[in-house]
Amino acid sequence: MTSRYSFLTSRRWLGLIAAAVAISVVCALLGYWQWSRYQGRADQVALVEANFDQDPVPLTDLVSRPGAELDPAHQWRPVQVQGRYLGEVVVLPQRGVAGNPADHVVGVLAVDAGDGPDWAVLVDRGWYTTDTFADHAAAQELPSGQVTTTMRLRPAEAPSPRVLDVGQIHRLNPTQALTAATGTEEDDSAGYVLATGIYGQLAAETEGGSDVVPAELNLLPRPVADLGSHLSYALQWWVFALGLYVALVVLARREARDPRAPAPVRRRADTDEDEAIENQIQASATSSA
Template sequence: MSRRYSFLRTPRWIGIAGLTVLVAAICVTLGFWQLSRHEYRADAIARVESNSTQAPLPLTDLLTSTTTQVGDELEWRAVTVTGQYVGGPVALPQRGVESGPADHALGVLAVEGPDGEDWLLVVDRGSYPTDAFGDSTDRLELPEGQLDLVLRLRPAEEASPRDEVAGQVFRINPEQVLAAAGGDLPGTLVTDSYAWVVTESPTTANPPTPIPVPSPNYRSNLSYAMQWWTFGLLAFIGYGVMARRERGALDRAAGVAVAAPRPRRQTDADLEDAEIDAAQATQANDTSSV
């Protein structure tokens, strides 16, 4: 370090240097955190794209029991099933779809499991726009009789701690949905999974809109990581600018001449503008002399 910048050894500037390093370290850490989120979302979306594009299989080929866990290999897989709705319709309020406000229509589907066992499978039939003042009865209405469905498997959600409301749930927890649909229904409940309806035939006159597979939008986290790392670099650049300004202020206080900045090299446009200004000045002098 040259003598001119020996002031950087003072306690004040040591504190500024420490603060700069701390800010840069925080920015770098936040950048790596955003990068890890980017990698996690990239893996999740790759799994969605891989599983959701596979051909549908019969339900019992993938769910071999009512307690089969829907993990990475099964989530978003499509299955075919024949069954009928039992119990009443169930509403799931305030569950947005694609960042838009929406309510969901749920039902309990009676299907045939392995060895002729009667299963009860909770399904999310789709969504409809949230309207606190409208009548959503037709969107919640369940079709009658035997149905052919294509579904997507999802893991069951944790039970909601909120108080129960008739015909309504706040999470897609099979036990709570079954209770809201009527409770005492014949069959064994599938407890560790539920399903999204892809197609339902036949269906009602005004059915809910099936929920789409999540869009592969995960690049924002990578750009956020780059931004945080840039902020970390700017912290050191800011430190250097502050030190240079401090040195200039000390020089002026001591009466030390500060080197003037080198003049900017004139461009062809600058020379042309100067010639025009000179010609206009000459013309103005000739006019005034007349």
């Protein structure tokens, strides 16, 4: 007796099953990709929550030497340093903040690191709204004397391949910032060593006990603790992958119950046998007549 589901071995159904499996695998991989993005974002939010409001510590407590990379666990940790700014102010143009068009004011701070030469540390001092026709001199003014600076540590960015305008950088890269601020690259006679693996986001700054952050300059805000929609997208992809198999089962059950479903094609041997029987019946009927 022929099985109700024998049609599953037909070419049409094998093609449907293969397509469903292939698409479901793609959906599962896309779901995993969104899940990975969700986990990465959750780790970043957790790091901000753990480090952002900690009390400042000396820079050398978190970074062992000027050329060291920043430990990922120390991102957003506040440090307090004393030093003076080198050279001229540098501008990082057109890097938006919280959806606002913004230019960043950048300086290179020669930090007293205790024993040995000073460390030259890149400091993102804050931002103002991008406006080509406005005078931003007040926001770009650097303190001229010894300052006490609190900043939150961030990993240095890769150098920009773009041609740099005078007094500008396109990424927060210490080497390019030092060149833009002083007109020269680091050398042994400079009296300081460039911290190449870090930069700081300004949190507070005083000179002689007085606040020297310009009123026209906005400090960078706390990162938004938003996990985004990655988890929702991951679940949607996985549900869609499972839904493909559910749809296959429903379609197969419906076709098995449908009396209008095409009958299975009989084998040629069965057809030949039936024709032989019919011929014998006809021959018997003729002879009887």
